[in-house]
Amino acid sequence: METQTAGPATAAKVRRATTESPLVRWALIATGMLFIALVLVLPLISVFMEALSGGFATFFQAVGNADTWQAVRLTLLVAAIAVPLNVVFGLAAAWAVAKFDFRGKSLLVTLIDLPFSVSPVISGLIYVLLYGANGWFGPALKELDIKIIFNVTGLVLATVFVTFPFVARELIPLMQEQGRDEEEAAISLGASGWRTFWYVTLPNVAWGLLYGVLLCNARAMGEFGAVSVVSGHIRGLTNTMPLHVEILYNEYDFVGAFAVASLLAGLAIVTLVAKSLLEWRYGDRLAGGRKH
Amino acid sequence: MTALATSLSGGFKRPSVLPGFGLTLGFAVAYLSIIVLLPLSALVLRPATLGISGFLGVLMDSRVLAALRLSFGAAFIAAVVNAFFGLIVAWVLVRYDFPFKRIVDALVDLPFALPTAVAGISLATIYAPNGWVGSLFKPLGIEIAFTPLGVLVALIFIGLPFVVRSLQPVLQDLDKEVEEAAVSLGASRWQTFRLVILPAILPALLTGFALAFARAVGEYGSVIFIAGNMPLVSEIAPLLIVIKLEQFDYAGAAAIGVIMLAASFLILLLINLVQRWSRRHEEH
Amino acid sequence: MTITADGIYKSFNGFPALRGVNLSASRGEFVALLGPSGSGKTTLLRILAGLEFADSGRLLFNGRDVASQGAGERNVGFVFQHYALFKHMTVAENVSFGLRVKPRDKRPPKAVIDKQVNELLRLVQLDRLGDRYPSQLSGGQRQRVALARALAIQPAVLLLDEPFGALDAKVRKELRRWLRRLHDDMQLTSLFVTHDQEEALELADRIAVMSDGRIEQIGTPAEVYQRPATAFVYEFLGNANRLPCRIDRGRAMVGSLVLPAPEHPELRDATGVAFVRPHDLIIGDARAEGLEARVRQIFVAGPAIRVELALLANGEMLEAEVPHGSPAGELIAPDKLVTLTMTKIRAFPDAATA
Numbered sequence: 062m063e064t065q066t067a068g069p070a071t072a073a074k075v076r077r078a079t080t081e082s083p084l085v086r087w088a089l090i091a092t093g094m095l096f097i098a099l100v101l102v103l104p105l106i107s108v109f110m111e112a113l114s115g116g117f118a119t120f121f122q123a124v125g126n127a128d129t130w131q132a133v134r135l136t137l138l139v140a141a142i143a144v145p146l147n148v149v150f151g152l153a154a155a156w157a158v159a160k161f162d163f164r165g166k167s168l169l170v171t172l173i174d175l176p177f178s179v180s181p182v183i184s185g186l187i188y189v190l191l192y193g194a195n196g197w198f199g200p201a202l203k204e205l206d207i208k209i210i211f212n213v214t215g216l217v218l219a220t221v222f223v224t225f226p227f228v229a230r231e232l233i234p235l236m237q238e239q240g241r242d243e244e245e246a247a248i249s250l251g252a253s254g255w256r257t258f259w260y261v262t263l264p265n266v267a268w269g270l271l272y273g274v275l276l277c278n279a280r281a282m283g284e285f286g287a288v289s290v291v292s293g294h295i296r297g298l299t300n301t302m303p304l305h306v307e308i309l310y311n312e313y314d315f316v317g318a319f320a321v322a323s324l325l326a327g328l329a330i331v332t333l334v335a336k337s338l339l340e341w342r343y344g345d346r347l348a349g350g351r352k353h
Numbered sequence: 354m355t356a357l358a359t360s361l362s363g364g365f366k367r368p369s370v371l372p373g374f375g376l377t378l379g380f381a382v383a384y385l386s387i388i389v390l391l392p393l394s395a396l397v398l399r400p401a402t403l404g405i406s407g408f409l410g411v412l413m414d415s416r417v418l419a420a421l422r423l424s425f426g427a428a429f430i431a432a433v434v435n436a437f438f439g440l441i442v443a444w445v446l447v448r449y450d451f452p453f454k455r456i457v458d459a460l461v462d463l464p465f466a467l468p469t470a471v472a473g474i475s476l477a478t479i480y481a482p483n484g485w486v487g488s489l490f491k492p493l494g495i496e497i498a499f500t501p502l503g504v505l506v507a508l509i510f511i512g513l514p515f516v517v518r519s520l521q522p523v524l525q526d527l528d529k530e531v532e533e534a535a536v537s538l539g540a541s542r543w544q545t546f547r548l549v550i551l552p553a554i555l556p557a558l559l560t561g562f563a564l565a566f567a568r569a570v571g572e573y574g575s576v577i578f579i580a581g582n583m584p585l586v587s588e589i590a591p592l593l594i595v596i597k598l599e600q601f602d603y604a605g606a607a608a609i610g611v612i613m614l615a616a617s618f619l620i621l622l623l624i625n626l627v628q629r630w631s632r633r634h635e636e637h
Numbered sequence: 638m639t640i641t642a643d644g645i646y647k648s649f650n651g652f653p654a655l656r657g658v659n660l661s662a663s664r665g666e667f668v669a670l671l672g673p674s675g676s677g678k679t680t681l682l683r684i685l686a687g688l689e690f691a692d693s694g695r696l697l698f699n700g701r702d703v704a705s706q707g708a709g710e711r712n713v714g715f716v717f718q719h720y721a722l723f724k725h726m727t728v729a730e731n732v733s734f735g736l737r738v739k740p741r742d743k744r745p746p747k748a749v750i751d752k753q754v755n756e757l758l759r760l761v762q763l764d765r766l767g768d769r770y771p772s773q774l775s776g777g778q779r780q781r782v783a784l785a786r787a788l789a790i791q792p793a794v795l796l797l798d799e800p801f802g803a804l805d806a807k808v809r810k811e812l813r814r815w816l817r818r819l820h821d822d823m824q825l826t827s828l829f830v831t832h833d834q835e836e837a838l839e840l841a842d843r844i845a846v847m848s849d850g851r852i853e854q855i856g857t858p859a860e861v862y863q864r865p866a867t868a869f870v871y872e873f874l875g876n877a878n879r880l881p882c883r884i885d886r887g888r889a890m891v892g893s894l895v896l897p898a899p900e901h902p903e904l905r906d907a908t909g910v911a912f913v914r915p916h917d918l919i920i921g922d923a924r925a926e927g928l929e930a931r932v933r934q935i936f937v938a939g940p941a942i943r944v945e946l947a948l949l950a951n952g953e954m955l956e957a958e959v960p961h962g963s964p965a966g967e968l969i970a971p972d973k974l975v976t977l978t979m980t981k982i983r984a985f986p987d988a989a990t991a
Binding site: 089092094104108111150160161162181183186190193196225249284286303326336337 | 365371372373380381388389391392393395399438442448449455458460461462463464465467468469476479485506509513542570571572578591592595598603607610614621
């Protein structure tokens with residue numbers, strides 16, 4: 062042996078065949094992170110910075126404002142109606158699609174996803190076209206003295222529309238993956254349909270359901286475009302939190318706008334954390350490929 | 354529609370021992386009809402009251418044309434920007450290890466979770482001439498907020514997760530051996546990326562691009578605060594719908610809406626085609 | 638091309654995969670790396686290809702140190718176990734890849750590339766399938782595309798990772814002979830990894846039997862099969878019965894039998910293990926001299942009768958093979974008492990069997 066080559070130094074010197082040089086790697090990480098910082102992190106931080114720019118006292122004053130509380134209450138109310146409705150729909154649709162074979166099944170699945178490809182403004186517009194003063198049912202509703210547009214009902218309808226697919230699109234693939242063997246076994250052992258659903262199906266999809274509810278709720282509370290169209294911006298009556306942010310901002314009450322915005326941003330962070338926890342802990346029990 | 358053709362010998366539904374089919378399907382279809390199908394049909398039918406010339410009259414209005422051009426143009430550029438940077442972000446998240454990686458990964462979904470109005474006022478503040486970022490560009494003579502550039506910034510924000518989340522699973526599943534094969538045949542790292550990796554992830558990249566584009570075309574909340582909303586310059590199509598509604602011009606609003614909806618469906622169809630095309634070389 | 642690997646060590650996250658491997662292959666040789674999964678054979682192959690790098694040790698190609706060269710610079714053809722074909726490229730594009738990615742000044746003109754690809758496709762008998770995509774081919778055809786692709790760069794060395802692992806038995810046999818002919822015609826230096834001893838014995842000029850990150854023995858198929866250097870090699874190549882024994886001055890005592898063990902003239906009353914192949918076990922009449930055993934199971938189907946027996950002394954199960962129609966065949970019946978003798982054993986003292 063004339064030369065004493067090798068040793069760990071050699072291995073470190075040569076690059077694995079399927080990665081980039083450290084320089085390229087570093088540059089890519091830096092570029093990606095700079096982009097994330099500029100587009101995502103900065104706006105998030107700025108919400109809280111602006112909200113607190115006048116000190117804590119101003120912040121709490123803005124948050125404690127009666128109109129703000131009205132907006133919070135209304136947002137919670139709308140979400141409390143819209144989310145359960147979509148949960149019931151999601152469970153029903155998933156049960157029908159995953160446990161049975163019938164004609165038109167994939168058409169149904171396609172239609173469920175439809176609201177995702179519709180602009181928020183159009184999501185509001187369609188209800189105005191139906192129930193607005195000049196809408197299809199407008200005159201009839203006026204006759205009956207029922208108000209849907211510029212009313213809480215309209216807000217709920219628009220919110221239900223934009224959050225329509227969340228629960229169903231999480232549950233359908235999950236329940237399809239799980240098949241129908243367990244339910245068939247339960248039924249053959251004499252369990253009733255409800256008991257089978259309650260004790261067999263639901264525990265299997267509980268985490269997926271929670272995941273869907275989480276996303277559904279975040280969108281329900283944060284929706285702006287659709288509810289903006291149907292709301293009429295009546296303070297104290299049809300003003301949800303996102304709409305209230307807009308009103309305050311347009312009145313140049315920036316601290317107030319950002320204070321309310323920071324509550325919504327807080328909700329977004331909680332949602333992201335909960336969502337990540339669900340994915341890390343129960344990723345195998347969520348539907349494959351539905352990680353967002 | 355192949356769905357309808359799913360040959361179920363005989364009846365509408367294959368027999369099953371499980372109960373609740375009528376109840377659940379009935380409810381699902383009824384709910385879908387009331388919430389989604391009926392209102393959307395109102396949108397499609399409403400412009401019919403205008404007649405063809407009236408419909409074209411709405412669209413040929415210079416303000417409407419400008420708004421549509423801005424919405425589609427900015428959405429397209431934003432999707433291109435997101436395709437490029439989204440690929441880098443997804444690549445970095447899948448292939449490398451670095452501090453705070455998990456937090457960054459979770460943060461990518463922020464635009465899904467953050468209400469658009471919040472994003473809107475925040476972006477408007479940062480990119481305003483006196484904002485954190487806007488003040489950096491001001492000396493260069495570039496104004497971002499309250500110009501079409503501002504629209505672009507908001508649409509980039511809103512579209513990023515679509516690209517990253519479309520790419521991540523595909524990058525994860527890439528076969529390392531294929532890259533090794535390329536290298537052992539003498540390909541440089543760049544050749545390997547261009548000739549082997551990129552074609553494999555191209556369908557996912559196009560899907561992410563199309564999703565980001567579709568979302569950006571219709572985006573409203575995050576844009577209107579930063580756009581400045583000057584007619585003919587920085588006024589987006591969804592805002593024009595709102596304005597027409599406020600003037601009780603339901604048919605005009607619906608006409609713009611129909612065009613945008615048609616564009617969404619076209620994009621959706623395109624995504625489906627891309628995905629079918631991408632599976633053509635899959636192993637059975 | 639001569640390949641020399643000298644004292645190769647490699648560990649993954651502290652787990653040693655190779656612990657000092659020495660191996661050489663000379664021009665024209667076909668060498669098998671044979672061993673169970675986890676023995677380090679694939680790691681060794683990947684180090685030769687430059688897809689992994691050794692922690693220490695020397696690697697010489699024609700006497701030149703290539704340890705610091707990457708996979709692309711070594712001019713090595715590598716055929717992956719699952720072929721790793723480029724799915725979105727046609728067969729012809731797959732095969733021409735290595736030529737198309739050459740630096741501009743070394744890249745042959747397009748017409749030359751096309752001609753070479755056609756020749757290669759003819760060589761691997763796929764001349765009409767150049768326009769197909771890999772998904773439209775059978776497993777055996779994909780394997781040949783992978784081979785043609787690796788050969789396109791005119792490699793000095795051909796490395797194959799479990800080349801027949803993913804194929805069904807019939808295709809595997811055909812492809813094996815074809816590959817051997819190809820290797821001989823092209824005067825390649827080839828190494829292939831396999832866990833299938835039959836494959837290694839049939840195909841290779843020399844076999845390196847690996848276990849636990851080390852090479853246990855290198856030799857021709859006849860050498861490793863007939864003169865296994867270690868107990869591991871004996872057991873891994875073919876079926877073997879294991880019997881405790883005592884070794885003393887060139888003899889091994891198995892129960893009451895005394896058998897020659899000429900490899901160990903120096904040992905004095907050592908404990909050890911004696912191996913005997915099923916066809917070297919001789920079944921005799923119950924009254925004859927030998928180890929007493931009871932017949933448990935008889936399997937008549939196959940080239941020979943297989944008999945499972947239990948030793949009376951300790952209940953240990955043994956397997957014997959009796960040719961169809963031999964006198965011993967008359968003696969066996971379920972539950973019958975017989976005696977066993979053996980013509981040939983191989984004894985290893987205990988330390989070496991560890």
